Structures are given as structure tokens and as C-alpha cells.
Amino acid sequence: MTSFWSIWVIVLTLACLALILGLLLWNLKNYVGVEEGESCGHEFDGIEEINNPLPKWWTYMFFATFVWAVYYLAAYPGLGNWQGLAKWTSSNQGVTSLAESKRATEEALANGEKVQLDQEIIAADERFGPIFEAFAKQDIETLAKDEKALEIGQRLFSQNCAQCHGSDARGGIGFPNLTDKDWLYGGSPDKIKETLLIGRVAAMPPWKAALGEQGVKEMTAYVLSLSGRKVNQKDADAGKAKFAMCAACHGMDGKGSVAHNLPFGAPNLTDNIWLYGGSQRAVEETLNNGRAGVMPAWKDILGEEKVHLLTAYVYSLSQDK
Ligand code: HEC
Ligand code: HEC
Numbered sequence: 001m002t003s004f005w006s007i008w009v010i011v012l013t014l015a016c017l018a019l020i021l022g023l024l025l026w027n028l029k030n031y032v033g034v035e036e037g038e039s040c041g042h043e044f045d046g047i048e049e050i051n052n053p054l055p056k057w058w059t060y061m062f063f064a065t066f067v068w069a070v071y072y073l074a075a076y077p078g079l080g081n082w083q084g085l086a087k088w089t090s091s092n093q094g095v096t097s098l099a100e101s102k103r104a105t106e107e108a109l110a111n112g113e114k115v116q117l118d119q120e121i122i123a124a125d126e127r128f129g130p131i132f133e134a135f136a137k138q139d140i141e142t143l144a145k146d147e148k149a150l151e152i153g154q155r156l157f158s159q160n161c162a163q164c165h166g167s168d169a170r171g172g173i174g175f176p177n178l179t180d181k182d183w184l185y186g187g188s189p190d191k192i193k194e195t196l197l198i199g200r201v202a203a204m205p206p207w208k209a210a211l212g213e214q215g216v217k218e219m220t221a222y223v224l225s226l227s228g229r230k231v232n233q234k235d236a237d238a239g240k241a242k243f244a245m246c247a248a249c250h251g252m253d254g255k256g257s258v259a260h261n262l263p264f265g266a267p268n269l270t271d272n273i274w275l276y277g278g279s280q281r282a283v284e285e286t287l288n289n290g291r292a293g294v295m296p297a298w299k300d301i302l303g304e305e306k307v308h309l310l311t312a313y314v315y316s317l318s319q320d321k
Contacts, residue, residue, distance in 0.1 A: 024063075028053060029053070035051065086114065135312075141315075165177075169314070179318055182271055184256075184257070199296050200265055204290050205290050207219070207245075208287070215242065216284055218235040220235075222236045223283055251266075253270070254270050255268050
């Protein structure tokens, strides 16, 4: 905030407070020249105005709120650029990266500042740390059958993953369904954990330039035919003839990276399960412009122990119950 606006806010706030105080004091006075409980001499439709000042307890409450307001404004930041006597800070003001955030937190804690959220996180880590630690020692297949572990896993999922994968983990356009057995990067405990720890960035290149409009149409026909859809056979054959350019990632049979033990995250194109939609238009869009789904990395955000529990939860979703 520039100092002009800071002063502006301070003056307006204090003026308002003074005005309220004045109003309160003014209203405490008895009506001039009239005894308490007597008529002020005004009457409207038979309703008389009696000289009744505010009750004492009510007035004291008013004063108390006033004192509170002054204390609060003095102690905490908010009044323009005033930082407050209590040295309270929201932990991460002006911070733009995780590394900066960690540094800011450590500094603030070292200076004994009241970084409330971070202190709560530290307290929670102390309290729940041993629980996560105990779970971290068990293998994922065991945890995937442990109700308590899954309960915590589900909570972590709701907090961190549901906004992209949906609260039921069934995903949406561009966000994979985690409850089926169709995997981009592999569904073994190790592969899921790797996905969560380091994140994934998909790179399906655009093919508009290489294939041209007709080529994209033919390739789309072939891709749809792989999932058993009815297509123009001539187009599909022409697409098939060029499919070698896709095989490096999707495999010559189109069954995807996982089926061929490749690291690219290229989906199986033969199972009629679509990450970006299976309409002719959606597939053409994929081929024309490419796709680049991004799964964030969680190692630094959640830590390995929470990721371990989340892995068990995600793994459990696609296991037969
Ligand atoms: C910002 C959105 C976003 C968030 C948040 C997110 N994901 Fe993802 N996730 C994705 C996208 C997009 C992909 C697919 C990447 C690709 O296209 O290759 C993905 C992929 C995955 C995969 C790989 C699926 C496969 O088929 O191999 C798993 C497992 C996964 N996410 C689990 C999680 C978990 C658990 C969390 C919470 C800790 C989470 N995701 C949070 C967007 C997100
Ligand atoms: C460099 C590796 C690579 C090559 C080569 C490649 N793809 Fe892909 N493809 C991917 C990846 C990775 C994805 C997943 C993109 C994402 O998750 O954002 C993908 C996604 C797709 C999808 C979307 C599937 C769905 O479920 O929505 C289609 C269709 C597709 N590719 C077809 C092709 C065709 C046809 C070719 C050849 C012309 C091809 N790809 C070449 C890596 C590749």
C-alpha cells in the first residue's frame, strides 16, 4: 500500500471510531431539562417519547467493544501499513514459491514471530507424525486393506487431490480416473508412489503440421477403429499405414506405454477409455494440437509418509473388493 492510501485508511478508520464514540457519549445524556422517566413532550399517534437513557449494562458493553477495537487495531496489522504491536504475521505474505515459503517460515519462527498456521502445522506434525511414521513402515498392499490407513488416505485425497480427480477419484476430461485398471504410468504400488512423489508431465506432440488435415482425419478414424468404433475403413487403413510414428510411445498395437513398459504415459488407445474424450472431434483436437497433462509432484508438499498413505488409498481404489 502506498503511504497515501495507508494514511487514508488510518484517518477514515480512526475518524469512524471517534464518531461512534461521540454518538455513544451524546446518547448517554438525559434529554435536556427533563427528569429520567418523564415525557420529553413529543407525542406521535398516541405514542409518547419518554426520557429513557440506554441501560447501564448495555452502555458498558458498547464501551467494551470500543476498547476491543482500539486494542485490536493497535495489536494487529490492518490499519494501513501499521504492522501491529503483537508482531503477528500471516506466514507467507509476498511469497511466491514453496522454497521461499519454507525460508520465510523458518525465519519468522526463528524470530519468535507468531506464525499461526505454521505453528499449527508443526503442532499437528508432532501429534500425528508418529502415526504416519508407523504406517510408513508397512508395505502398501497391507495398508490398502487397513481401514484406519484408508480413512486417513481418503482425507488426504479430499484435501489435495479431489479438485482435479474428483471426490470419488473418477476424474474428468484431462484428469485420469484412478478407480479403473487403465493406467498411464502403471498401477503397481511402486509406480503409483513414483507418480505421486515426482509428478508427471505428459507430452503428446501436435501432429497438424506432420499429418495435415486429411492425415489427421485418417489417423482419427484409425484410432477410433482400435476401440471398435465404426469408421470409414478407407480412412482407417490410410491412418494405420502411418501409425509407426505413434508407436514409439503408444506401441505398434496402440496399447499404450504401460503395456510396453515405456515411461511416456501414453494412453492405451484400444480400450475405449478416453482421457480427453472419445468423440471424433476430441480425438482430432488431440491430434491437431497435442496434449500435455500435468500431475503435480507431492514429495515436497506432503512429505514421503503422507504420500505413502495416499498411494495405499489410490491403490485400493482399483483393487477388487
Ligand atoms: C492440478 C490437478 C491435479 C492434482 C491436484 C492432482 N492430480 Fe493426479 N493427475 C493430474 C493429471 C492431469 C494427471 C494425468 C497426467 C497425464 O496426463 O499424463 C494425473 C495423474 C495421476 C496419476 C496417474 C494415473 C495413471 O493412470 O497412471 C495418479 C495415480 C494421480 N494423478 C494421483 C493423484 C493424487 C493421489 C493426488 C493428490 C495427492 C493428485 N493426483 C493430485 C492432475 C492432478
Ligand atoms: C512422444 C510420445 C507420443 C507420440 C509419438 C504420440 N503420442 Fe499420443 N499421447 C502421448 C501421451 C503422453 C498422451 C497423453 C497426454 C496427456 O495425458 O496429456 C497421448 C495421448 C493421445 C491421445 C488421447 C487419448 C485419450 O485417452 O484421450 C490420442 C488419441 C493419441 N495420443 C494418439 C496418438 C497418435 C495417433 C499418434 C501418432 C500420430 C500419437 N498419439 C503419438 C504420447 C505420444
